[in-house]
Amino acid sequence: MGTTMAEEARIDVKTLFQKAAGDLSAPELYELARIAESGPWFGMPVARSTEQVRRPNFEWPLVSEHPYLGKYGKGTAAVYLGNGHERLVRPMIFADGFNYGPSNLDDLWQWFNAPYSEAGEQLFDQLLAAGIDIVLLGFDTRHDYVQVNAGVVRACLAKVIAERQGNAKLITGGVSMGGLITRYALAAMEADGDNHDTETYLSWDSPHNGAWVPLILQQMAHFFEIFEAANPLKASKAALLRSPAAQQLLYAWVEDSRYSGPVATASPLRTQFVEELTALGGFPSQPVKLGVANGRGDGRGLGHTPGEIVFEKKFLGGLAGSATARFQPAFGTQRPIGGMHLGLTVRTSTTSAVAPFDGAPGGTLDSFGQVAGTLGIELEEAKRWGCFVPTISAVGLTFDPLTWPVELDKDLRGLKPEDTALNEFCCDTANSEHSAVTPTLAEWVLRKIAK
Structure with missing residues (x-):
């Protein structure tokens, strides 16, 4: 599953415009608002223990x-x-x-x-x-x-x-x-x-x-943010992805849901x-x-099939929108990774020369599960998880x-x-x-x- 120096890992996005936002009915707008819960997505897991926490002997502000x-x-x-x-x-x-x-x-x-x-x-x-x-x-x-x-x-x-x-x-x-x-x-x-x-x-x-967050999920974080109610007290879905830390950390990164171009070390940070x-x-x-x-x-990974559909969701029968995500395909040229449609905009994405990171051996993150949960999609347990930090x-x-x-x-x-x-x-x-x-x-x- 290796890349070569001559190959350029990249993403390509096609955007179509169809139903105008003004054509959405009140129930459709309610559905959009319901799925647009605040993020941010893709952070580290948090403790699940209910045991009393031991208090430190000292605390130092630094x-x-x-x-x-x-x-x-x-x-x-x-x-x-x-x-x-x-x-x-x-x-x-x-x-x-x-x-x-x-x-x-x-x-x-x-x-x-x-x-x-x-x-x-x-x-x-x-x-x-x-x-x-x-x-x-x-x-x-x-x-x-x-x-x-x-x-x-x-x-x-x-x-x-x-x-x-x-x-x-x-x-x-x-x-x-x-x-x-x-x-x-x-x-x-x-x-x-x-x-x-x-x-x-x-x-x-x-x-x-470097670490990995699926490119299709990065795009969805940016895309579905559009419908979030502005709240200065809560970070939005893509807030962590935009941060300096994420840009320095992630091997492949996209700046927004429209970006087409190289993704390997895409951020200058x-x-x-x-x-x-x-x-x-x-x-x-x-x-x-x-x-x-x-x-x-x-060398034994998670067993995911590269390019397989992880989830496919239609909102109100497809009238309000849809979201499709696939496990990262293995290299190739313009291999589909999914797409999203909400109101005015339909976007479909492909990647070229990108390794199948989602199924690689490594520490896992419930990245697909986080997104699916927000969108009201039930996933089988195995599909919730993908590689976040490859063992190598x-x-x-x-x-x-x-x-x-x-x-x-x-x-x-x-x-x-x-x-x-x-x-x-x-x-x-x-x-x-x-x-x-x-x-x-x-x-x-x-x-x-x-x-």
């Missing part, structure tokens, strides 16, 4: 001293002291990931401390019992530039080093985009000659070479981010670099992150050291939900850092 494009990032660190500790002794900084708006550190705690085994084992509790102090790091604006929030990481590192009792080296990393933010911060500190005192870097299903990170050395050189992937490492991205496989000349279903067992930027990594035994704590991943992390 302000970056390293602006990016004139912006100073802000955030909060929640400190949970290891068993028997009265101060920080063995700190682990763990940064929040990709989503819209401010971090919710209670949710982050619950997500990573939910029981992951039949015996009821809980990862964060196990780390605390091993004497590791957990510093959960959140950001006031998760969807901002990676570089802006990397300044918050640097402020957190300085605070932790100042508050630490003794000289135990730090563990620094994060989940999802949090792994990218900490990776950038550590590399920038090394370039500046600043001490991060980090011995171990840990990323959890982080998109080191991604190109700029990759170039800046490369100039810093790509990864920090001083720590041991560990990573876990929620995807399988043997989460393990930092060595290839050009801008062009992806690589096989999505590559068997990663027995990789040579030079094939990945990480010193060690662990893949899950199944393609599990992005950022989920599973027995395989939790036990590996515990063996590596809870010594």
Whole structure:
């Protein structure tokens, strides 16, 4: 499932105009309003636990001293002291990931401390019992530039080093985009000659070479926004997709529902981010670099049939509109991926030379499920989920992150050291939900850092 440098991954959109908006009846307009619920779509999952959240021992407000494009990032660190500790002794900084708006550190705690085994084992509790102090790091604006929030990481590192009792080296990393933010911060500190005192870097299903949101669903987010009631207190469906973070994160991106053209690294923000990170050395050189992937490492994907229709919905028998989405086809030229019709406009979309990302091995996101749920479509469970962070991205496989000349279903067992930027990594035994704590991943992390 690889692309070549000569092929250009692109999308082409055809637009037709038919029924005028004024011809829609009151029931049709009501149907449009009903489906136009506010987003944003495609954020990280949230905790489902109803257990009482453990309160942190300390909370620190943080302000970056390293602006990016004139912006100073802000955030909060929640400190949970290891068993028997009265101060920080063995700190682990763990940064929040990709989503819209401010971090919710209670949710982050619950997500990573939910029981992951039949015996009821809980990862964060196990780390605390091993004497590791957990510093959960959140950001006031998760969807901002990676570089802006990397300044918050640097402020957190300085605070932790100042508050630490003794000289135990730090563990620094994060989940999802949090792994990218900490990776950038550590590399920038090394370039500046600043001490991060980090011995171990840990990323959890982080998109080191990019992430994927289906192009047809990106288009739908923009398209169906048209009918949302303006609400300054709520973000719209495509708000996260428009954000600097999404543009830096996503391998393929479209700016609106009308866009035709190249999609691989379509946003200049991604190109700029990759170039800046490369100039810093790509990864920090001083720590041991560990990573876990929620995807399988043997090349076995989700089993989706490329080009298959995922859902097809007609509103009021097709009078008010329709929406069709397919799993991403495998390469080819002008292969249909779906379309949408609502009121005045009908759009159909095709892609060329785009790999079948939806079924690739990797951490999954209920991207199709989120869209279908908003549109009132019932989907079978398997079709709700698609690949979000390909395994080859989460393990930092060595290839050009801008062009992806690589096989999505590559068997990663027995990789040579030079094939990945990480010193060690662990893949899950199944393609599990992005950022989920599973027995395989939790036990590996515990063996590596809870010594």
